[in-house]
Amino acid sequence: MATDTQPSREVGRTLLAGVERIHETLDSYGLVPTVTNGIALLFVVWTLFPVYWMVSGSLRTRSDLLATPPKLVSTALTVENYPELFVQRPAFYEFLFNSVVVTVGSTALAVLLGTAATYGFVNYEFPYNLGRFHLPFLVLTTRFLPPIVTVIPLYVIFDTANLLNTRLGLVLAYAAFNIPFVVWMLKGFFAELPDSIVEAAVLDGHTELGAFFKIVLPMVRPGLIAATIFTVINAWNELLFAVILTSNTEAQTLPVALATFKTAYAIQWELLTVAGTIAMAPVLLFAFLVREKLLRGFTMGAVR
Amino acid sequence: MVRVRYDDVTKRYGNEIGAKNIDITVDDGEFAVLLGPSGCGKTTTLRCLAGLTDPTEGEIRIDGTDITDRHPKNRDIAMVFQELALYPHMGVAANIGYPLKVEGVDKATRRERVEAVTETLDIGELLDRETDELSGGQRQRVAIGRAIIRRPSVFLMDEPLASLDAKLKVEMRNEIKKLQRELGITTLYVTHDQEEAMTLGDKLIVMNDGTVQQVGTPAEVYHDPANQFVAGFIGSPSMNFLRVRREAAGSQRVVAANDATFSFSVERLPTAVGDTEPFVLGVRPQYFSVHQSPIDGAAKAEVTVTEPMGDEQLLTVQFDGDGREIAVRAPFDVGVTRGDTIWLGISGERAYVFDVETGARIRQTELSTDTAVPTGSRP
Numbered sequence: 001m002a003t004d005t006q007p008s009r010e011v012g013r014t015l016l017a018g019v020e021r022i023h024e025t026l027d028s029y030g031l032v033p034t035v036t037n038g039i040a041l042l043f044v045v046w047t048l049f050p051v052y053w054m055v056s057g058s059l060r061t062r063s064d065l066l067a068t069p070p071k072l073v074s075t076a077l078t079v080e081n082y083p084e085l086f087v088q089r090p091a092f093y094e095f096l097f098n099s100v101v102v103t104v105g106s107t108a109l110a111v112l113l114g115t116a117a118t119y120g121f122v123n124y125e126f127p128y129n130l131g132r133f134h135l136p137f138l139v140l141t142t143r144f145l146p147p148i149v150t151v152i153p154l155y156v157i158f159d160t161a162n163l164l165n166t167r168l169g170l171v172l173a174y175a176a177f178n179i180p181f182v183v184w185m186l187k188g189f190f191a192e193l194p195d196s197i198v199e200a201a202v203l204d205g206h207t208e209l210g211a212f213f214k215i216v217l218p219m220v221r222p223g224l225i226a227a228t229i230f231t232v233i234n235a236w237n238e239l240l241f242a243v244i245l246t247s248n249t250e251a252q253t254l255p256v257a258l259a260t261f262k263t264a265y266a267i268q269w270e271l272l273t274v275a276g277t278i279a280m281a282p283v284l285l286f287a288f289l290v291r292e293k294l295l296r297g298f299t300m301g302a303v304r
Numbered sequence: 305m306v307r308v309r310y311d312d313v314t315k316r317y318g319n320e321i322g323a324k325n326i327d328i329t330v331d332d333g334e335f336a337v338l339l340g341p342s343g344c345g346k347t348t349t350l351r352c353l354a355g356l357t358d359p360t361e362g363e364i365r366i367d368g369t370d371i372t373d374r375h376p377k378n379r380d381i382a383m384v385f386q387e388l389a390l391y392p393h394m395g396v397a398a399n400i401g402y403p404l405k406v407e408g409v410d411k412a413t414r415r416e417r418v419e420a421v422t423e424t425l426d427i428g429e430l431l432d433r434e435t436d437e438l439s440g441g442q443r444q445r446v447a448i449g450r451a452i453i454r455r456p457s458v459f460l461m462d463e464p465l466a467s468l469d470a471k472l473k474v475e476m477r478n479e480i481k482k483l484q485r486e487l488g489i490t491t492l493y494v495t496h497d498q499e500e501a502m503t504l505g506d507k508l509i510v511m512n513d514g515t516v517q518q519v520g521t522p523a524e525v526y527h528d529p530a531n532q533f534v535a536g537f538i539g540s541p542s543m544n545f546l547r548v549r550r551e552a553a554g555s556q557r558v559v560a561a562n563d564a565t566f567s568f569s570v571e572r573l574p575t576a577v578g579d580t581e582p583f584v585l586g587v588r589p590q591y592f593s594v595h596q597s598p599i600d601g602a603a604k605a606e607v608t609v610t611e612p613m614g615d616e617q618l619l620t621v622q623f624d625g626d627g628r629e630i631a632v633r634a635p636f637d638v639g640v641t642r643g644d645t646i647w648l649g650i651s652g653e654r655a656y657v658f659d660v661e662t663g664a665r666i667r668q669t670e671l672s673t674d675t676a677v678p679t680g681s682r683p
Contacts, residue, residue, distance in 0.1 A: 199356050200389035204450070205377040205406035218393040 057273035095257040103235040106174035114182025122190040178231040189223035313362030322348035324514040337505035345514035382451035383460040400449040532663035544630040553579035566623040569601030584658040590633040591654035595647040602647035
């Protein structure tokens with residue numbers, strides 16, 4: 001038995017050995033699957049209960065939703081909160097539209113520039129890659145700053161450039177802060193490609209640019225999809241920049257709209273849950289549709 | 305007719321020399337093999353022709369046209385890479401037909417040519433497969449198919465068999481040779497495997513340290529090596545090199561240069577070898593004669609290892625009082641075991657003499673230690 005050997009007697013005082021002993025005891029009673037499944041279940045409830053509460057809340061009346069003691073399961077479900085939202089807040093369409101435009105625009109820009117940049121980083125020697133302070137790392141350092149630090153100077157710049165309260169402004173801001181993610185998600189994929197693939201494509205008659213689009217990009221597709229989803233989620237959910245850089249329905253996005261449901265006087269819970277559900281649905285649906293490719297992207301599927 | 309000509313091509317990487325003063329020609333339809341240890345510049349030389357590496361100096365011509373600065377796709381060449389570089393997101397047919405697709409050849413013609421090529425390579429039944437469903441040998445064939453479909457004027461191969469197991473290697477080797485003969489494509493083939501080079505090439509270009517050491521037919525580089533490097537690199541097991549001097553002025557007997565621990569008779573030592581200075585004697589393992597009793601002109605040695613190999617056996621022996629081990633090939637019926645004493649003689653025609661300093665061959669009829677590299681001729 002492991003506890004009888006010399007090395008484990010030494011770690012006998014550590015926490016790890018204690019956990020191991022519990023594991024052993026559970027194992028001897030055949031309880032390991034029960035306990036691990038129990039922990040997993042707890043985690044699922046912990047993360048999904050708020051989602052359940054929001055979605056079910058959107059289908060309940062205000063009094064039902066706020067009943068004391070709280071009713072976990074409602075018997076009186078209704079869909080009338082949904083039209084009510086658009087009646088009370090006709091601008092919700094505009095928020096939705098703004099969110100879609102900003103998300104699609106910034107994702108397209110970030111993935112395009114990020115992919116090209118990554119390919120360059122991986123395949124070419126840059127004179128300004130000084131030792132360990134190489135450029136891809138410096139790109140990532142922009143994400144080390146708390147966003148609130150960058151948003152103030154950004155506000156001043158946007159003010160001068162007439163980008164405040166425009167969708168274009170948000171597209172640029174989101175693209176800028178998503179490019180580092182794209183670079184770092186794709187770096188591994190590009191590094192895995194053998195040099196000879198591009199060389200073969202060049203000998204087969206492509207220019208390097210042609211080889212990039214026709215051969216390289218299809219080969220890193222799982223990575224592209226993962227990076228795309230990631231930037232979509234980031235852009236769709238972003239609140240801080242949107243709150244500060246936009247001021248009305250011209251450019252305000254869904255998260256900003258959601259924040260306005262909570263006022264100094266009241267919280268419109270039943271409408272907030274509807275708006276929240278609508279805001280959540282597209283990203284969830286999107287991720288669900290491409291889940292297999294997403295998984296392959298995150299686990300760095302074998303390229304060869 | 306000369307198809308490929310390297311005219312004093314040099315490639316430097318910063319201060320490092322990749323290939324230096326490469327001056328070689330490959331004739332139309334010839335199978336030329338660039339051979340040498342890793343880092344010798346053979347791949348650099350090949351890549352200069354492919355256009356994947358730009359030479360620092362010199363010119364490369366195909367059919368008399370200077371192509372040194374041309375884009376790879378405009379050189380009318382095709383290449384098979386060591387990693388094969390099949391496009392994983394395409395099936396077999398798409399991979400093979402891809403160069404034609406880029407060229408803008410229509411679909412029907414493409415299909416026709418792909419089928420013709422796969423027929424030649426005996427992989428017709430694989431056309432609709434994905435590349436990751438193929439075995440090593442099949443992938444090899446697909447890569448070759450993709451290279452020959454455009455009917456290039458020069459066909460380049462960079463260690464294409466390196467990743468195959470020994471049996472498949474021999475099989476593919478034969479097929480490549482057969483295919484090259486059938487198609488008559490001028491081929492440059494890079495390998496570090498001297499056996500592969502000997503069996504494939506019409507012409508071997510032996511390289512070391514970025515320079516060409518010798519160009520010649522397989523028989524020429526084997527039997528008439530230009531220098532000690534070529535002599536040692538070609539042939540397996542390698543040639544034995546002994547540092548010796550004449551026993552006495554004008555003598556046809558040689559002794560170990562330092563301590564005279566052994567002595568041989570070597571007929572017809574080149575006259576260029578002086579009476580006292582040491583030189584290197586090169587003898588291939590199979591050109592020793594093995595005797596089990598003392599004989600005039602043979603050196604006494606002790607057997608340290610015996611490796612039976614069927615028809616013959618490989619002996620590792622040590623000269624009396626000398627630490628150096630040499631390899632000797634003997635017929636299987638020479639009954640010796642570890643610890644036995646034997647006497648080794650050398651046949652004079654089979655011993656090579658090299659300069660101690662430069663490693664240059666000192667020939668029978670030459671008076672000087674000429675380092676000129678003989679240019680190869682086609683058999």
